Amino acid sequence: MKELLAETAERAACYVAAIGNRKVVPGVEDVARLESLGGALPEDSCDPAEILALLDEVGSPATVATTGGRYFGFVIGGVLPAALAANWLAGTWDQNACMRVMSPVAAKAEDIVREWTLGLLGLPASSAVGFVTCTTMANFSGLAAARSALLQRCGWNVEEDGLFGAPPIRVVVGQEVHVSVLKALSMVGLGRSRVTTVPADSQGRMRADALPPLDEHTLVCIQAGNVNTGAFDPAKEICARARDAGAWVHVDGAFGLWGALSPLYAPLLEGVNLADSWAIDCHKWMNVPQDSGLVVVREPEHLRRALSAGNAAYLTQSAEREPWQYTPDSSRRARGIELWAAMRSLGRSGLRKMIERNCRQARLFADRLRAAGFAILNDVVLNQVLVSFGSPEETRRVIAAIQADGTCWCGGTQWQGHTAMRISVSSWATTDDDVERSVAAMIRIAKSDKK
């Protein structure tokens, strides 16, 4: 075992050392070689070292270099060194984070990260926090709590009696609602199409002046950080209206909520802490390994009621916080440990600097591209940039050529009728040199073979 782990460490270190010098995407031949991992399942066992070698030799070249500094697709973070190290050690421990009795260390890490996160983001200190896989599941969990609370007010117990025959809940979303909120609405039985949609402004912000009348049976889903523009819905106005009416506000704050870490961006989030539930991502801007999100609910009882499983004689319940009472799943890996390591290693000022650096780098991208004559389609308020290289066909050509070139990676989108390339700067590993190299490649490609 010791030799195997040492060999793993050696191979992983080589991967990390090479990441900055390779193309961001694998070659066609690298992807084709993945076939050699398949075939018929061997009848006999083999040495784990052979498995490791095969996985590294075939698998590593077929990865996308999201842990390098020049991946700007979707919204994807890298992995901080302390978080990766903690992930390895916690993987070795193989803890089940379901119940405190199964893993005191996993439960304690969650307790600490819960407290640190609420403090960092300025959310109510007594809120419940569940450690989930992603923002989609955090949205699902927050909306399940909202559904439970709103129906309880009408005397309906949705956990016991389900939704058939339940009083209706009105759901309000912005025109630029993220698709994961609609998916979560569909999964909690509220439906993705029976929503009232509020128009958005040119940056994608929900127009507070266009909100419909709200009441105590209304769920309002707002957004902190638009996936295309980075813009924030006006939380202060919306939450004030919702509070007066007794409505529930859920915030999809996947990456944007982390903006609260910096006094430069916190004003964009004014009033967001007045909401009732929040969905946050950790594998994006918190730069922990993939598969990490948080749901936060102001009044813990609603999340508990929505997600706790009930009793079984063999399951134990301590007087302390029991992790599985706040998540849709029961058995799961101890992802709180990586979060603890990420936060503990950077500290408050390190976390703030990471956020501020990425936002500054987003502005650097925008400035360079604008100076080269290309149109920036959004106000660069956070870490997201939208750029057009001309006609839709030309923008698509440039995106495809940038992806094939491999210096960096960016995806495309449609923004209010325009075809655009998205640049999302979300990795601790991105240096200013990475930005300059990437922008130079973008400009070279956009100016070559121009149709």
Ligand SMILES: Cc1ncc(COP(=O)(O)O)c(C=O)c1O
């Ligand atoms: C605003 C917003 N909400 C939700 C999500 C979905 O996040 P996840 O993939 O972690 O479920 C994203 C992903 O980029 C996002 O930007």
